[in-house]
Amino acid sequence: MTLETSPPYLRRGAAPTHPAAFAACTDGVIGDKTAGVVSMALLKREEWYDLGRETSWTPRYVPETDLFPESFSGALDLSPETWETWAEPQRMSFREYVEAQRESDAGAYSVKAAATRGHYLDQASPGWRSVLKAHYGAFALPGYQASLAQARMARFSRAPGHRNLALLAMLDGIRHGQIQLHFAHELCPRDRQFDWAWKALHTEGWGPIAIRQLFDDLMMTRSASETAVMLTFALETGFASLQFQTLATDAARAGDSSFSTLISSVQADEARHAQQGAATLRLLIDQGKREYAQQMVDIIFWRSWRLYCLVTGQAMDYYTPLSNRTRSFKEFVLEFVVDPFVRAVEGLGLQKPWYWDHFLATVDTYQHGMHLFVWYWRQTLWWNPRAGVSPEERDWLESKYPGWNDSFGRCWDAIIENGLTAQGDKLSPTTWPVLCNLCGLPIVGAAGAGWAGGEGPRTYSLDHLNRRYSFCSEECRWIFGVDSDRYQGHLGFIDRLLRRQPPPDVDGASSAMAIAPGEQGQDAEGLRWFDRYRE
């Protein structure tokens, strides 16, 4: 259907024509005198931006509800005029965007070209190589996926300013997907695990299923207003921006100028995207939708936190060589996640999530359980986990996480004992962990002396529609209950295994995960770190 608008394409409530709007549409230069056309001076952005961005038409042949379906727009019964008050704190024209991004990309690609010639990867520590592989596999494709989420907001948001910002962010998403895949592709000839930058999320492994489910939930199946809050405020403000900031710093310290430049470029864009969520939240709260806004923030903060622990937690506390560590994951989270997030939500008039105290408690434990799981089940991954538990590193862990040796350290004691007595068959698993039916990650908790305490590994069950669901936490069970229609049909990795009789063991399931020998994760140091305990 062709949408016809009131000639001459009336903006809602605007005069029929306006030279400034025309100038904006034509980049400010119409022609030159020699061609018989009058030149026009380039207007300053502030002289046309408000007018140029407010592209809200008055449709004549279809109702607004067809033009902006609620499931896509998420207008929440607020009028178009109300949504037009949506205000972005930072403004950018398409011209400015292109100029800045062209420069940013040119810098990143030229540094990459120089770094490739220098064969940086050959000298990189095993832990750092694993950080790169884990990052690319988990985030390269979601970077592109984000462009689809931004495209939906650019088309369906009821706020004109939001549509403008989302359009630029959509272009970011395309660039982020391309540049990360390109960088990883260059490394494939040196190490085939880098191929998983593209391959990972096309497979049926436990990790890819969990990552896909998260990003499908928050980016691909939400309305424009929900996506603005969940993707750009909670995920990008709270975690993604920091994931990239952390990695950029770590990359620089590790001497990886290529990755550092790439990731700095992406991080700057993520910070800009975050404006969409804050502006949307401000409008929703002003319009009496505080409870709804709070619920969205609570849901996605917890979901983001779980994934963040998987990818970033072990990188900071275990993969990074001791000499390169500036702070623990916990210290980083408290300084760069907790403080800014609390300031942001309270500044908007929201509360901290209802599970805040428990969240703070898990900052001491969750990443350690996830790291043990990842190392022990390394054959199911596309990177080589580094154990990171030499005597000196254990001292560091104990200093940063008092009680670590009595908790997770005891599991490592058993592993080290087997490593020293050459019981190699006991250094890999014989069954699967139970994976959470919401986040898709294993149900881990404090080990050793902490096992019987409040943070020990415990399943939170729910019987729903003749099916038993198992969750890793009260929070994941709560999120499921908030919108069970959304989640109840999803089959996680363990559900898929159990549909086969008999269920395959760990080795048997590897074929379903498409991990070929040579791609399967191995100990990053070839188990040579056990030698430190022979001394």
Place this chain on the structure above:
Amino acid sequence: MAQIPLCTSFEGDFLVRLVLVEESDTMDQVAAKAAAHALGRTVRGRPGSLLRVRLQGVDWALERQATVKTVGLGPMECIEVYQDHGDQTAGGGHG
């Protein structure tokens, strides 16, 4: 007969494991199956201790000769397996 998957937390371990059991398995057999995946791998054994099974969140052990069927354990039921030194029932189950 289809095997029954249980969510099993072994004392001292860091995660909940999937353990497949038979309806006819006694609690001693269930404990042994759970131990095969954790004990001596990521959890050190305590000499002279006996393995006992209890439901998650309950502080008393299930009868050692009771079977999965008689206890009524269904798919994805949550149990804890602990090392009972001197056949004493250990407290401290996850509440």
